[in-house]
Amino acid sequence: MSRPEIRLQDLHPTPAELAVEVLAGLRRRPRYIPPKFFYDARGSQLFDAITQTSEYYPTRTEIAILQAHAADIAARVGTGSVLVEPGSGSCMKVRLLLEGLKPCAYVPMDISREHLRVAAEQVAAEFPWLEVHAACTDFTRQMAVPDSAPEGPRVAFFPGSSIGNFDPDGAADFLAVVAELVGPGGLLLIGVDLKKAPAVLDAAYDDTAGVTAAFNLNLLERINRELGANFDLGAWRHRAFYNADLGRVEMHLVSTRDQGVQVCGERFDFAAGESIHTENSYKYSVADFQAVARRAGFFPEAVWTDPADLFSVHLLRVAAGPAVAASGSSPSRP
Numbered sequence: 001m002s003r004p005e006i007r008l009q010d011l012h013p014t015p016a017e018l019a020v021e022v023l024a025g026l027r028r029r030p031r032y033i034p035p036k037f038f039y040d041a042r043g044s045q046l047f048d049a050i051t052q053t054s055e056y057y058p059t060r061t062e063i064a065i066l067q068a069h070a071a072d073i074a075a076r077v078g079t080g081s082v083l084v085e086p087g088s089g090s091c092m093k094v095r096l097l098l099e100g101l102k103p104c105a106y107v108p109m110d111i112s113r114e115h116l117r118v119a120a121e122q123v124a125a126e127f128p129w130l131e132v133h134a135a136c137t138d139f140t141r142q143m144a145v146p147d148s149a150p151e152g153p154r155v156a157f158f159p160g161s162s163i164g165n166f167d168p169d170g171a172a173d174f175l176a177v178v179a180e181l182v183g184p185g186g187l188l189l190i191g192v193d194l195k196k197a198p199a200v201l202d203a204a205y206d207d208t209a210g211v212t213a214a215f216n217l218n219l220l221e222r223i224n225r226e227l228g229a230n231f232d233l234g235a236w237r238h239r240a241f242y243n244a245d246l247g248r249v250e251m252h253l254v255s256t257r258d259q260g261v262q263v264c265g266e267r268f269d270f271a272a273g274e275s276i277h278t279e280n281s282y283k284y285s286v287a288d289f290q291a292v293a294r295r296a297g298f299f300p301e302a303v304w305t306d307p308a309d310l311f312s313v314h315l316l317r318v319a320a321g322p323a324v325a326a327s328g329s330s331p332s333r334p
């Protein structure tokens with residue numbers, strides 16, 4: 001069978017860009033490497049495996065919300081839009097919406113190039129009537145609909161609670177960029193994880209099978225491979241916990257002994273117990289998230305949650321006037 005036709009705009013970060021951000025993150029205190037670098041091809045596969053663990057409730061809960069309310073979502077959003085999905089991953093959730101929304105084009109955007117290509121081709125094969133214009137890009141640096149995509153009212157879809165990787169100020173800045181992308185009157189359908197018992201959160205980010213640990217440690221393997229570093233993977237362990245004061249789950253890689261590591265010819269010394277902070281995942285109440293969205297120029301149109309109030313899906317609309325100006329956005333720093 002011939003490969004389905006998709007258009008792929010390739011703005012994948014270069015090795016030099018990876019080196020600059022990793023070195024800057026290792027030089028600062030506390031040390032921090034942004035979560036976007038988890039996602040090489042193996043990282044994307046490991047993320048999909050995380051979504052299958054029994055502890056990781058967000059994916060199955062968000063899917064259940066989208067399934068339960070697909071008709072309502074379709075009625076509110078309407079048909080014929082250019083549907084843009086930043087951080088599209090395996091493009092699983094959008095499949096639940098495509099028949100109802102009948103967009104004139106689908107624009108999956110992701111930093112993980114090969115995973116994006118395969119996922120976009122699969123969507124194109126399953127929905128032959130749909131134009132697919134994929135964009136491999138770092139959405140914290142550049143988020144534009146490829147020129148090849150048709151004109152039409154734009155709708156953004158941002159599931160997976162990826163918004164939680166930004167701190168609330170960064171989230172408002174990022175949403176303002178999305179507001180600009182969809183334009184006045186444009187819509188955003190976004191999945192947002194809710195505050196809940198810390199034990200549920202701790203387990204979700206530290207599953208007993210060790211899949212999330214492998215996902216976190218894969219970052220060091222990637223840095224070894226792509227930047228010629230010499231992290232000893234046996235001397236690092238995964239740590240994840242809910243920080244109630246800051247309302248976020250934190251993921252870290254903890255050095256299990258005193259050690260020196262070479263990255264791009266630079267030596268970094270780590271004391272036993274010292275960590276590299278690799279991800280934040282902020283949790284919201286519905287009202288707190290709506291307040292962040294309003295700061296970005298969005299107004300709440302609808303919100304759906306599951307019966308246990310684990311997760312929320314919001315439909316937001318950009319006000320007719322200009323959105324609050326974005327001051328640049330990047331996932332939260334510790």
Ligand SMILES: C[S@@+](CC[C@H](N)C(=O)[O-])C[C@H]1O[C@@H](n2cnc3c(N)ncnc32)[C@H](O)[C@@H]1O
Pocket residue numbers: 035036039044047059086087088089090091093109110111112137138139140158159160161162
């Ligand atoms: C947590 S996964 C969510 C995947 C999917 N949206 C879902 O709901 O299951 C985050 C996705 O966003 C992508 N991603 C993370 N940071 C990114 C960035 N800065 N620019 C573009 N894509 C990014 C990752 O490659 C990954 O596919």
